[in-house]
Amino acid sequence: MATRRNTGVSMWLKVHLCVVYAFLFVPIVLLAVLSFNAAQAIGLPMRGLTLDWYWTAISNTRVLTAFINSVEVGAAVAVLSTALGTLAALALRNGLVMRSWFVQLALLPLVTPSIVLGIALFMGFSFLGLPRGLFGSVLVGHVTFTIPYVFLIVSARLSGMDTSLEQAAADLGANQVQAFFKVTFPLLQPAIVGGGLLVFLLSFDEFIRTFFLAGLDQTLPLAIWNLMFDALTPEIAALMTTLLVFNVFLLLTGQWLLRRTAGS
């Protein structure tokens, strides 16, 4: 099988793959390198290595406040969105009449340009009187656009799941609630936690929709955006590199959990 697969990949395709990966990684790696540059502005040449910019970034209180705000909102969004998305995935598993309706509704945020969703939510929420800010419009808006991700991840897990275990639980006299908490939930748990982590990351990184919804509050992407229009010092590069490492760590944890699900 493995040798069969190899015959499909010619030399040119492999060269193409290398060029694409270089294209994908050179900008990120360059940004990380420049965050250690002992120069006053972002750019080459390297004028010696320093960790000062990381220190500047970490001791910037506005950035720190924004970071804490982002973590708090992200956690709240992850909990709400995961609960709503998981329940919906469980409901649709039994083939409800409204299935295709719900799927189209739930996937709508994926094909609505982010800027339009930001504007629509901004205008709609203002009109409806939802308070603008982190735990008002930002929270509600983030949950809205992250529900599809949880729904899809949990649905995928459910469709690959063996129903005989739950049937056995029902045959042994467990009611619906018991069967769920003793059998279904433990099997779903890695998908739920993995989905929750991805939702946290989506909320944590979201810029344009937050931009319209945040009002006077700041999240980390908004704080970084403001820094970019102040001065282009390597502090921004240091901040972004930190963010990147944080993201990759969460992402790999989430992937590991999801993969463990797929494997079991």
Next chain:
Amino acid sequence: MTASAPNIAFLRRRRLFSLVCIAPATLWLVAALLLPLAMMLVFSFWTTKLGGMDPTWTLDNYRHFFRTPIYSLLFLKTLKMALVVTAILLLIGYPTAYCLGRLDPRYRTILLILLLIPFWTSYLVRSFAWLPLLGQQGLVNVVLVTLGILDQPSGALLYNDFAVYVGLCYVFLPFMIVPIYLVLERQDLSLEEAAADQGANRWQVFWKVTFPLSLSGVSAGCILVFTNVIGAYVTPKLLGGPSGIMYGNAVADQFSAVYNLPFGATLSVILVVSVLVFIALLTKLTRTSWVDVGGAK
């Protein structure tokens, strides 16, 4: 199927359970997604007045859009950019996804994990990363001067449409690769083998078997890229300078500089309609469903 009495009770309970479970998400999405989108459509027919909106229905905003070249031409330019970027990324992304799908599993796993890094890095970071590449003190200039192609660093690489094209291609390339890869990975290779056994050569196998069977991934990738590019705000703002702005920047200005909210709603509705038209044409052409984008990210 002969259902006994307790079975019917069980099925009824299960239906009730389903309805109770689906209700919260449905209500949430209706109240916080459909309602705001519907309100935006309504506002797009209103006008602005001192201290708020004038709820008299009129087509003035739409007329203003078609009669003001700044908006209509900017829209056409952005539409063209979205189509060009989608086409470029399909040409770059498809072979990449194909190669990934057919590679030895040992290399594939590590390359896929690597691909996730740019896929899940904030587009703010990925757009910004091109400043130190294309800037006057940037890497590209250093390389070009070292190679003797340029006498001195050029300031012309940044703050124009070219820089925006490069940035957009960079930011959204993973959105094209991943959905196509996911479809190719699941493809049954025995179909290709059967075609080859019947005497088809490599190109014939690809164009008659592999490519048609991967259209749902192609369609999902194109929809994701087009939707994101036509609504782009960050990348043109960071890399485009005054001449490189796109439609999204003009839309946002209605809320941050011009304060004409109903006209901003109109511009947004036009954006949504163009995305819907694109999706309708593409899914018709490829005979796929837009719901396929769900498998992509």
